[in-house]
Amino acid sequence: MTDIEMDPVQSPIAMEKSEAAQHNEAIITDADHEEPCEYSVFSMALRTYLTYFLGFAMILSTLTATIYFPLIPILSTQLRVSIQAINLTVTVYAIAQALSPALFASLADSFGRRPVLLGLVTLYAVPSLGLALNRTSYPALLALRALQSIGGSSIPSISYGIVADVAPVAERGSMLGPMLSTCNGISAVGPVVGGAVALSTGGVRWVFLALFIVAALCVMLVGFTLPETARTVVGNGSVPAVGTCRTWWSVLRKKRPQREDGHDESHPSKEKRSWRVTNTFAAFRIILYRDAVAVLWMVASSYSVYYTFQVAIPVIFDKIYKYNELEIGLVLLPGLAGMTIGGIIAGKLVDRNYAITARNHNVDPREKNAKLRIDFPIEAARYRNCFIFILIEVLLVIGYGWAVYFRLHPAAPIVLQFFICGTSTLLSHTASALLVDIFPEMSSTAYASGQIMRCGLSAASAAVIQPLINAVGYGWYFTMFSLFIGTTGGASVLTSRLKGMKWRQKRVSQRDP
Structure with missing residues (x-):
């Protein structure tokens, strides 16, 4: 299936058309006029709002992990358990982080982004409040952290799905870059703020209360402002949402959705998908596709560079440079700043590389009404000039290792980690964008498969x-x-x-013969 269809009325008509022939030709002409359906009817202003709102909502996943590490010694003392016991809560959190997106992403792909995201932020808020109130129970800490992870970890995959819903392939970078940078920028200060708050208050209560307040704000914003975008529910946005997919604001105004007869059933952009329990395993099945596994490895390997440095930096600056806890927290900031800038650059390069490749293949990069053509080399477009960044990443990581080995001035590894985290983020986000591109009908599930891979490889690293x-x-x-x-x-x-x-074309042809 391609975006540009050949005009079906090509043969010359030598004789006068009959009335029936004229009728048939009129039908064909009407179909031609209806074919170029706009990819999304959501306005640019709404897309801009979604970009930064989703970046803010995603911190419920990232900030929850980073803000917790400075609290480990305090929790050990408060609950009177060992550091190893508190580390077990980190392991439980990571397991839930890897597995929960598989379920909720498939639900969002089938039933809609809005009700699933609303349920997740609510699920996150409840255990956050429970953690703030918990003073003595270690089992409660373990269970509530698991629930917190289930609620927050699926939000990035649904956010990627929303971007795929409202932005055509040629313009996704303009949303992904700022969205991810907003998330990374806010999360960057998490460890420092968490440690400072815990240190000044002598406990962890206000840290978890802060997470609850952020979650409660997200509940209100999702409830009142987030429209349903899933193409399985509202098509390109022109099909009115009903039930739980409606915003609370529209319900309070008692505004009934207006439908044209049959419009919601026949709209060409609406792709109905039923959900079954087996859909939970869809994210794991994606890992078995040849075209997907190559992309998934790039997602996982580039992310593991960032994760490895997050694990190594505290030990390096403690043992070699003799930094204290606050100084170590500050040392982590340049790497997180690099992630923020890397996300911005990735977003711009994704769109620029697509436009160049599209022009080289006689495709109008400004075309906004089209899905990805099956014969368009999106892999080459997304990975254009990617080898240069891989080489830069290799040289930077090698340089970092020897800078630490020879105990150079701490400014050297600090500067290097800024560029390392920026480069690895650029590569990871580029591969993630490609992963969503090649599974357009299940974009959230595709991103969830990437999360499974990167969590697994990062844990091994x-x-x-x-x-x-x-x-x-x-x-x-x-x-x-x-x-x-x-x-x-x-x-x-x-x-x-x-x-x-080639593998993508074969996979799609086998699924839809």
């Missing part, structure tokens, strides 16, 4: 980092790690560029 550093030292560890990520990441990009479109 965190598990082996210290034993390997003890065995070979910082210089050789980061050299080996960098070469592994660089060669495998480069191979996945090359595979996607050479084979990705």
Whole structure:
């Protein structure tokens, strides 16, 4: 299926048309006029609002993880349990973070983004309040952190789905870049603020209360302002939402949705999908597709660079540079700032690379009414000039390892980690955008599969980092790690560029013969 259809009225008509022929031709002409359906009717102003609102809502996933680390010693003392017991809550959180998006992303793809997102932020708010009130119970901490993770971890996948709903392929970078940068920018100050609040109050109550307040604000914003965008529910936005998919504001105004006869059933942009329990495993099934696994590896490997540094930096600056807890928290900020800037650059490059590739293949990059063409090399478009950034990332990580090994001035590794986190974020976001592109009918589920892969690889990386550093030292560890990520990441990009479109076409043809 392509975006540009050939005019069906091509043969010359030598004789005078009969009345029946004229009628048939009129039907064809009408169909031609209706074919170029606008991709989305949502206004640019609403898209801008969604960009920054979703970036804010996503902090319920990222901030919840980063703000917790400075609280571990205080929680151990308050609950009278070991540090290892508190670390177990981190493990439980990570497991829920990897698995919960598979369920909720598939629900959002089938039933709509709005009711699922509203349920998730509400689910997040309740355990956040419970954590603020909990003073002595370790089992309560364990259970409430798991619920908090279930509520927050699926929000990024649904946010990616909303972007895919309202923005055509050529313009997604203009939403993804600012959205992710908003999230990363706010989350960057999480560890410092969390540690400072806990230190000044002597406990963790106000940290969790702050998370509850943020969640309650998100509940109100989702309830009153977030429109339903799922194409399975409202098509390109022209099909009126009903039931729980309506905003509270429209319900309070008692404004009934106006429908044209049959419009909601026949709109060409509306793609109905039923949901079954087996849909929960859709994110895991995506991992088995050849075109997807190459992209997923790039998502996971580039993210693991950032995660590895988040694990290594506290140990490095404690043991080698003798920094205290507050100074270590401040040292983490340049890396998180790099993530923010990397997200902005990624968003701009995604759109720019698409436009250049589209022009090279005689496709109008300004075309806003089209879905991704099955014969368009989106893999080459997204990964244009990607090898340069992979090489830069490899050299930066190697340089970081040897800078630490030779105990250079701390400014050297701090500056390097800014560029490392920025580059790895750029690569991860680019691959994530491609992942959503090649699964347009289940964009949230596709992003959830990426989350499963990156959590798994990052957990493995965190598990082996210290034993390997003890065995070979910082210089050789980061050299080996960098070469592994660089060669495998480069191979996945090359595979996607050479084979990705062919595998994608075969997958789509087998599903829809």
